[in-house]
Amino acid sequence: MQSVMFLAVQHDCRPMDTSAGSGHKSEEKREKMKRTLLKDWKTRLSYFLQNSSTPGKPKTGKKSKQQAFIKPSPEEAQLWSEAFDELLASKYGLAAFRAFLKSEFCEENIEFWLACEDFKKTKSPQKLSSKARKIYTDFIEKEAPKEINIDFQTKTLIAQNIQEATSGCFTTAQKRVYSLMENNSYPRFLESEFYQDLCKKPQITTEPHAT
Secondary structure (H helix, E strand, O other): OHHHHHHHHHOOOOOOOOOHHHHHHHHHHHHHHHHHHHHHHHHHHHHHHHHOOOOOOOOOOHHHHHHHOOOOOHHHHHHOOOOHHHHHHOHHHHHHHHHHHHHOOOOHHHHHHHHHHHHHOOOOHHHHHHHHHHHHHHHHOOOOOOOOOOOHHHHHHHHHHHHHOOOOOOHHHHHHHHHHHHHHHHHHHHOOHHHHHHHOOOOOOOOOOOO
16 A cells, blocks of 8 residues: 555646645645655665565574664765665665565565575575576566566576576576666666655754853
């Protein structure tokens, strides 16, 4: 429901009331909706920070999770706009991006990319084969639960490659999904209310000296 509201706010194109009173109320309503949206973003991100873990790695205790995800400074958050890799290299940034993709109903892209990153680090041939089959059934095959948008030829090639799995089984598909995120979702993430809020430097207020 929150995701639907997010999209509705993003694409709200209703004409504004030209009267002064109505215009003021309309402005207040929009600001209230923005604050609500930002709160929903923070709630969703908090959920991801609490529950998401890197594929293939055991989950740690609650205390360790909280220490692993530290809210970035505005300067650190601004670095994410310099390159997509900067965003993915940050644990907090990655969790924020996953939350954003979930709001756009395309979180399967980052989940596939992360699964491929874990897959490439696998050394055991037995584990490599079992992980390859799981990635294929989760993301590649027709009507997979998290099916990614790649062409038929690439899907056919992957189906052949996993028969004798190597670390490069999903290289082509991973590159295409990375490019899709970098060129589409990443720019929209940088324009999101949540990201803009992270980049804002706190205003320093000074109390007047008593005379």
